[in-house]
Amino acid sequence: MFLLKYLLTSFAVANAFMSTPSQKTLTPSRTFGSQIEQRISQVRKHATRASTSLAMKYTLVLVRHGESTWNKANLFTGWADVPLSEKGVEEATAGGKLLAEEGFTFDVAYTSTLKRAIKTLWIILEEMDLMYIPIVNTWRLNERHYGALQGLNKQETVDKYGKEQVLIWRRSYDIPPPELEKDNEHYPGKDPRYADVAEEDLPLAESLKLTEDRFMVDWEKTLVPEIKSGKKILIAAHGNTLRALVKHLDGISEDDITGLNIPTGIPLVYELDEDLQPIPHSDAIAPLSGRYLGNQEEVKARIGAVVAQTK
Amino acid sequence: MKSYLKACLFLSLSTLTLATRPWGMTALNVRGGGSGIQEKEVKDEKVKGPCTLILIRHGESEWNVSNKFTGWYDCPLSEKGISEVKQAGLLLNEAGIKPDIAHTSYLQRAIKTLQLVQEETGTMWIPTSKAWQLNERHYGGLTGMDKVETVEKHGAEQVLIWRRSYDIPPPPVLADSPFHPKNDPRYAHLEFPEEFTETLATTLDRVLPYFLNNIVPDLKRGKTVIVAAHGNSLRALVKHLDGVDEDTIVNLNIPTGIPLVYHLDENMNVIPSDNGIAPLRGEYLGNQEEVRARIEGVQNQTKK
Numbered sequence: 001m002f003l004l005k006y007l008l009t010s011f012a013v014a015n016a017f018m019s020t021p022s023q024k025t026l027t028p029s030r031t032f033g034s035q036i037e038q039r040i041s042q043v044r045k046h047a048t049r050a051s052t053s054l055a056m057k058y059t060l061v062l063v064r065h066g067e068s069t070w071n072k073a074n075l076f077t078g079w080a081d082v083p084l085s086e087k088g089v090e091e092a093t094a095g096g097k098l099l100a101e102e103g104f105t106f107d108v109a110y111t112s113t114l115k116r117a118i119k120t121l122w123i124i125l126e127e128m129d130l131m132y133i134p135i136v137n138t139w140r141l142n143e144r145h146y147g148a149l150q151g152l153n154k155q156e157t158v159d160k161y162g163k164e165q166v167l168i169w170r171r172s173y174d175i176p177p178p179e180l181e182k183d184n185e186h187y188p189g190k191d192p193r194y195a196d197v198a199e200e201d202l203p204l205a206e207s208l209k210l211t212e213d214r215f216m217v218d219w220e221k222t223l224v225p226e227i228k229s230g231k232k233i234l235i236a237a238h239g240n241t242l243r244a245l246v247k248h249l250d251g252i253s254e255d256d257i258t259g260l261n262i263p264t265g266i267p268l269v270y271e272l273d274e275d276l277q278p279i280p281h282s283d284a285i286a287p288l289s290g291r292y293l294g295n296q297e298e299v300k301a302r303i304g305a306v307v308a309q310t311k
Numbered sequence: 312m313k314s315y316l317k318a319c320l321f322l323s324l325s326t327l328t329l330a331t332r333p334w335g336m337t338a339l340n341v342r343g344g345g346s347g348i349q350e351k352e353v354k355d356e357k358v359k360g361p362c363t364l365i366l367i368r369h370g371e372s373e374w375n376v377s378n379k380f381t382g383w384y385d386c387p388l389s390e391k392g393i394s395e396v397k398q399a400g401l402l403l404n405e406a407g408i409k410p411d412i413a414h415t416s417y418l419q420r421a422i423k424t425l426q427l428v429q430e431e432t433g434t435m436w437i438p439t440s441k442a443w444q445l446n447e448r449h450y451g452g453l454t455g456m457d458k459v460e461t462v463e464k465h466g467a468e469q470v471l472i473w474r475r476s477y478d479i480p481p482p483p484v485l486a487d488s489p490f491h492p493k494n495d496p497r498y499a500h501l502e503f504p505e506e507f508t509e510t511l512a513t514t515l516d517r518v519l520p521y522f523l524n525n526i527v528p529d530l531k532r533g534k535t536v537i538v539a540a541h542g543n544s545l546r547a548l549v550k551h552l553d554g555v556d557e558d559t560i561v562n563l564n565i566p567t568g569i570p571l572v573y574h575l576d577e578n579m580n581v582i583p584s585d586n587g588i589a590p591l592r593g594e595y596l597g598n599q600e601e602v603r604a605r606i607e608g609v610q611n612q613t614k615k
Contacts, residue, residue, distance in 0.1 A: 081433075105496075113436035114436070115430075115435045115436070118435045118436065119430075119435070122426055126419070126423075129385075131419045131422045131423070132385075132417040132418070132419070132422065132441055132497050133441075134440075134441060135439060137436050137437075137438065193436050193437075
């Protein structure tokens with residue numbers, strides 16, 4: 001017994017000098033033994049970043065909905081509630097098959113109030129034989145609201161305002177597009193699904209920053225406790241809300257996040273440690289530490305494809 | 312000594328409860344407890360007047376096609392079942408009825424039915440609760456068996472009793488069978504007796520508390536609620552809503568894929584519809600001639 005403690009102590013001490021300091025403060029412990037255990041678990045966390053088996057505590061899967069009818073027609077969509085195109089349905093089916101093949105399972109799913117994400121989720125759960133799990137619909141997972149640009153053709157908008165201005169609206173971190181008027185058909189106050197949302201929370205236009213701010217409320221209040229309770233969660237959402245989430249998980253800068261393309265319909269798997277820090281996967285494509293499922297060459301090609309929409 | 316007496320008391324009480332229906336699902340078996348058939352009070356909420364309840368029975372499933380006893384087996388809708396339900400959404404649109412809240416079972420044929428209706432009515436975003444309590448009646452040891460073969464084996468009369476009796480159970484499913492719910496992860500949070508089966512009576516025992524505790528509060532807030540469920544779980548509901556007696560309810564045919572609409576007053580009493588087809592006071596949407604034909608099972612069907 002003494003030998004064991006000696007070995008543990010020397011192991012812990014030796015590694016304590018080699019490991020990077022933890023960002024979390026050590027909780028005070030009463031016994032020497034539990035101090036050793038804490039050191040060892042810290043050491044494990046840092047020493048086994050490449051391997052996921054020991055440190056991984058939680059799995060979180062994200063998927064961006066597939067092509068919608070307005071994506072296909074190259075219109076700014078935002079909160080407009082348009083359905084998936086046929087291709088979008090196929091993408092969702094393929095995503096579901098990948099998850100089923102790799103033996104994933106979920107306890108609960110979160111999605112937005114927009115049918116293109118909801119349908120994506122329904123298709124995936126059907127493929128996985130998990131139609132019975134509870135689904136939570138939250139407006140905070142909605143796509144970024146595109147203000148007065150909603151419904152306008154992307155190329156026509158470029159022709160009208162110039163490529164640079166449109167690029168700013170699309171890819172700036174905190175410059176929102178022009179606001180819509182409250183009598184505009186796309187004003188969320190007119191939609192019964194937002195009847196329970198406070199008027200000051202209803203957007204007239206959003207930047208990525210504003211999207212992030214209103215999404216993070218749900219992340220902190222609802223999603224984090226759910227994940228920590230051990231539930232396996234699938235989030236089916238939109239380009240900008242998923243950007244907000246991975247920005248937070250991976251500490252991505254404001255400049256880098258606006259250019260990040262999350263390909264549609266491909267499940268993005270995060271393995272998180274007990275502090276919800278991502279554990280980088282060997283298949284991760286920087287700046288993300290999560291991995292996309294499926295053929296990696298195809299994934300890389302798809303990441304490049306989203307940029308082409310306003311050439 | 313005292314704890315020994317307590318133990319004896321507990322054992323005898325629980326035996327007594329189990330003895331009445333040893334194979335069934337009493338409130339005791341459910342972890343987290345059933346509260347018995349009582350209405351939960353809706354706190355601080357004024358009842359908002361007449362509300363609408365839509366019931367819809369799922370369409371034809373693949374095991375309906377292959378003529379097997381289904382119960383809790385999770386088979387999907389057949390192609391025909393899917394097209395039956397698409398009509399339902401259109402009927403609701405025509406009637407100007409839009410659900411605010413949805414309830415359904417754990418079984419995909421009901422869930423898919425609900426999804427198809429939600430898609431058609433533009434209500435994919437509404438809060439949806441999935442409840443095992445709305446499942447079809449479990450067919451015990453008959454699950455998966457071909458109906459014709461079962462008749463050949465046990466006789467037509469016995470099978471008719473099992474199918475249409477109010478409270479005579481089919482033979483139970485055993486713990487090692489793949490059809491026993493303890494072997495299905497979706498029921499992992501519940502406890503089941505080793506031998507399990509259900510009748511319409513025990514189905515009602517689990518449907519009614521769910522209705523009173525989970526659906527009625529939504530209705531009292533003036534919401535339009537849609538319930539997508541199964542033949543027997545809906546029989547249980549309409550028995551309660553319309554006070555249908557046991558003998559009549561066992562033979563009541565609720566046609567698949569046709570919305571059955573109830574309007575209820577502040578006291579949750581049914582406001583009888585002019586188009587109600589006795590013994591029901593709710594209204595089936597759509598062409599009433601066709602509806603009556605479907606109820607009586609007279610509709611032409613291609614024999615498979």
